[in-house]
Amino acid sequence: MNYSIFPDQWKTFLNEAGAISRFTGRFFKIGFKPPYEFRELLKQCFYIGYKSLGLVGITAFIMGLVITIQSRPTLVEFGAEAWLPKMVSVSLVREIAPVITALICAGKIGSSIGAELGSMKVTEQIDAMEVSGTNPFKYLVVTRVMAATLMVPVLAVFADAVSLYGGFLGANIRGVVSWDLYWNQVFQTLVYSDILPSVFKTYFFGFAIGIIGCYKGYNSQKGTEGVGQSANSAVVISSLLVFIIDLIAVQVIDLLNFT
Amino acid sequence: MVSEADHKANDETETKNIPVIEIRNLNKSFGDNHVLRNFNADLYKGENLVVVGKSGSGKSVLIKCIIGLMKPDSGTIHMYGKNIPDLDETELDTIREKTGFLFQSNALYDSMTVRENLEFSLRRHQLKAETEKVNELVMEALTNVGLAETVDMMPAELSGGMKKRIALARTLILKPHIILYDEPTTGLDPITGKEISSLMLEVQKKYKTSSIIISHDMNCIKITSNRVVLLIDGRCYAEGTYEKLKKSNDVKVNLFFE
Numbered sequence: 001m002n003y004s005i006f007p008d009q010w011k012t013f014l015n016e017a018g019a020i021s022r023f024t025g026r027f028f029k030i031g032f033k034p035p036y037e038f039r040e041l042l043k044q045c046f047y048i049g050y051k052s053l054g055l056v057g058i059t060a061f062i063m064g065l066v067i068t069i070q071s072r073p074t075l076v077e078f079g080a081e082a083w084l085p086k087m088v089s090v091s092l093v094r095e096i097a098p099v100i101t102a103l104i105c106a107g108k109i110g111s112s113i114g115a116e117l118g119s120m121k122v123t124e125q126i127d128a129m130e131v132s133g134t135n136p137f138k139y140l141v142v143t144r145v146m147a148a149t150l151m152v153p154v155l156a157v158f159a160d161a162v163s164l165y166g167g168f169l170g171a172n173i174r175g176v177v178s179w180d181l182y183w184n185q186v187f188q189t190l191v192y193s194d195i196l197p198s199v200f201k202t203y204f205f206g207f208a209i210g211i212i213g214c215y216k217g218y219n220s221q222k223g224t225e226g227v228g229q230s231a232n233s234a235v236v237i238s239s240l241l242v243f244i245i246d247l248i249a250v251q252v253i254d255l256l257n258f259t
Numbered sequence: 260m261v262s263e264a265d266h267k268a269n270d271e272t273e274t275k276n277i278p279v280i281e282i283r284n285l286n287k288s289f290g291d292n293h294v295l296r297n298f299n300a301d302l303y304k305g306e307n308l309v310v311v312g313k314s315g316s317g318k319s320v321l322i323k324c325i326i327g328l329m330k331p332d333s334g335t336i337h338m339y340g341k342n343i344p345d346l347d348e349t350e351l352d353t354i355r356e357k358t359g360f361l362f363q364s365n366a367l368y369d370s371m372t373v374r375e376n377l378e379f380s381l382r383r384h385q386l387k388a389e390t391e392k393v394n395e396l397v398m399e400a401l402t403n404v405g406l407a408e409t410v411d412m413m414p415a416e417l418s419g420g421m422k423k424r425i426a427l428a429r430t431l432i433l434k435p436h437i438i439l440y441d442e443p444t445t446g447l448d449p450i451t452g453k454e455i456s457s458l459m460l461e462v463q464k465k466y467k468t469s470s471i472i473i474s475h476d477m478n479c480i481k482i483t484s485n486r487v488v489l490l491i492d493g494r495c496y497a498e499g500t501y502e503k504l505k506k507s508n509d510v511k512v513n514l515f516f517e
Contacts, residue, residue, distance in 0.1 A: 119369070127328055128366035132380030133352040 031142040044147035060159035064166025085185035097159040102205035106238040110213040114234030117217025118227035145210035152206030201249035212238040277304040285334035296493035312490030318473040359430035359438040367414040400428040420451035440472040456482040
């Protein structure tokens with residue numbers, strides 16, 4: 001095994017991590033100073049939030065349905081079939097719906113931001129914006145990162161609701177659970193400490209997706225090939241960050257006795 | 260349309276010896292690649308100065324330093340009485356409001372219509388709420404480049420020549436005193452290239468602009484230039500009118516002007 005390759009890989013990793021940190025620092029430095037780009041922020045909220053509803057909804061519905069169908073045989077084995085709504089609701093709301101939503105958003109939003117800003121960079125549109133007296137970082141990056149940070153939690157709450165509905169249908173495929181009984185059990189089981197931390201962590205998911213997509217696109221190089229690479233690496237890095245943030249969030253929630 | 264003959268005849272009266280841009284000892288390098296080496300040049304009021312040079316000789320870097328998109332390693336660029344490398348973003352914005360920049364790739368915003376492309380910089384600098392005035396200026400700029408009918412089209416629906424004209428309209432909408440053109444006819448067929456060159460000349464006459472034009476296109480240089488600077492190895496190698504350089508006996512100059 002050739003160990004000499006490791007130092008260069010580490011160097012690249014550390015350089016990239018440093019550059020992303022500086023980019024994030026720049027976001028906090030200028031992101032909250034006027035003038036604010038409200039119009040562009042609303043436009044991005046529409047693109048990131050509203051236009052992702054369909055995809056997130058379908059995925060969440062299928063996840064709810066599948067998790068319920070898959071969990072049923074095990075619970076039946078232990079004679080705990082009546083616990084199905086409780087178990088499904090906790091696993092969907094606490095973990096599955098937020099993470100699946102974040103991964104869908106990493107794929108859809110991360111790649112679209114990376115490709116859009118990347119193509120703007122290589123076709124000199126970002127330079128043109130700067131020449132026209134607009135701060136491109138504020139207009140393009142701050143608005144997209146804020147929109148992703150605000151919209152991913154909304155999408156996650158939407159995914160919670162749709163996946164629970166999918167769970168209801170899943171519970172009725174092999175058995176019979178009335179609408180009232182299902183939702184009574186769901187709401188008796190779920191408490192604020194299930195919902196709030198899971199929603200709270202989605203703000204971090206959204207921020208990570210937005211900042212990585214923007215960083216990759218904004219620093220795109222090597223023409224059209226670079227645009228593809230930006231979109232691709234935006235998805236890979238932001239998906240990985242979603243899991244890392246999730247792992248940290250679980251530890252923090254556990255430490256704070258939220259569970 | 261101003262004819263080439265009229266343009267040349269008016270050279271002396273139009274070009275006054277008041278420098279609007281003074282570049283002194285400009286240096287810029289990327290690693291070991293020294294792109295600009297003690298480059299010196301002046302742009303005089305009302306003139307079109309064409310910068311010619313091989314690909315990669317630093318022509319685009321030069322105008323990007325002038326507009327503040329790149330910082331030179333050393334040297335000064337005085338424009339409107341200020342040294343560009345010393346300015347902060349706010350001061351640069353004030354300079355940019357009076358300076359147009361036509362990008363080689365046109366750099367039209369893909370996600371915006373032609374109208375929105377033209378309104379973008381206008382709304383940033385002036386007339387924040389006066390919609391009627393903005394519309395009037397947009398239509399005036401488009402009419403000047405002969406493309407009023409494209410106002411609601413997307414850039415993807417336009418031909419290369421049309422995109423170049425729209426980019427020029429976007430540059431003109433703020434009525435700049437100085438325009439920087441980065442290879443304005445590259446990628447265009449000879450006829451469209453000639454039309455764009457004539458349009459640039461018309462702009463110079465109509466708006467009394469001073470321009471730096473980066474070009475390899477001999478037709479464009481012949482039509483638009485009052486003065487030509489030949490950039491070799493990051494330095495100003497030769498300078499003069501198109502006719503003077505074309506008649507030069509210098510081998511390196513001849514390579515460009517033959």
